[in-house]
Amino acid sequence: MAVDDDEYELLPRQEIENLKRDLERLKKHPLGDMKEGETILEAINNLNANIRKLIDIFTRAEADLVKDYEENNPAETLKVVKEQNEQLAQGLVAVADMIKDIQTPKNLSMPQRSPVEQMNFDVAMQQSQMQPRQPAYPGMGGYNPDFSDQIPPPPQPFPGLESRQPYEAPMPEKKHKGLFGKR
Amino acid sequence: MMLSNPVADFFAKAVVHAKQNRMSEFNQLEAELIMLGEQILALKNHRVYVDKLVRYENQINEMKMIIRNKKKEL
Numbered sequence: 261m262a263v264d265d266d267e268y269e270l271l272p273r274q275e276i277e278n279l280k281r282d283l284e285r286l287k288k289h290p291l292g293d294m295k296e297g298e299t300i301l302e303a304i305n306n307l308n309a310n311i312r313k314l315i316d317i318f319t320r321a322e323a324d325l326v327k328d329y330e331e332n333n334p335a336e337t338l339k340v341v342k343e344q345n346e347q348l349a350q351g352l353v354a355v356a357d358m359i360k361d362i363q364t365p366k367n368l369s370m371p372q373r374s375p376v377e378q379m380n381f382d383v384a385m386q387q388s389q390m391q392p393r394q395p396a397y398p399g400m401g402g403y404n405p406d407f408s409d410q411i412p413p414p415p416q417p418f419p420g421l422e423s424r425q426p427y428e429a430p431m432p433e434k435k436h437k438g439l440f441g442k443r
Numbered sequence: 444m445m446l447s448n449p450v451a452d453f454f455a456k457a458v459v460h461a462k463q464n465r466m467s468e469f470n471q472l473e474a475e476l477i478m479l480g481e482q483i484l485a486l487k488n489h490r491v492y493v494d495k496l497v498r499y500e501n502q503i504n505e506m507k508m509i510i511r512n513k514k515k516e517l
Contacts, residue, residue, distance in 0.1 A: 317464065321454075321459075325453050328452075
């Protein structure tokens, strides 16, 4: 038989009894009879209790959050916020267009000047207003009749157009193209 | 508070629940201390002399104060 072929060793009965006792003791106190073992067991139990409490707290928080989200309906709130954002964007575009429209006629009527040029222009205007007018006719001596109210000022050329003579620019020639002419 | 961030909302709720838990624990401890104080008073009324009775009473009062302070902190 197979059992008879196994090697075995005879042990004294006392030793077997000791081994049995140790096994029972380990079954009863897995962490040992020492104080450290008890402390570890107590710590593990405390940790278990704390983890259980934490899980409980998280479960309740989740339930509470779900309830709140169901009541408040965040998707709808986000939709409202999106619509408001769209309205704000449209308003901004409208304001930008208005500003552009206001600025464009000014640019056409008033030529752009740099700040220094604008200052020089203002000073020149003030001086021309403050200075007494030269006699219009030098041969008339001291006679200086004041016709300033009646004589209009001579036409001033537009700044930037002094050097250009009227009708200086040639008219663009328009080529008559045929019906199937190339563009 | 709501709708700022789901994770933040979740942890905010968790903190609220943890505080409620802690408060209920404090209440329980305070109740136990009150009961102990009443038992000491009953012993005094029956003129039962227990060793270190005054010291126990002082300790109970100190613990009550500590719990009250912790509640205020919460």
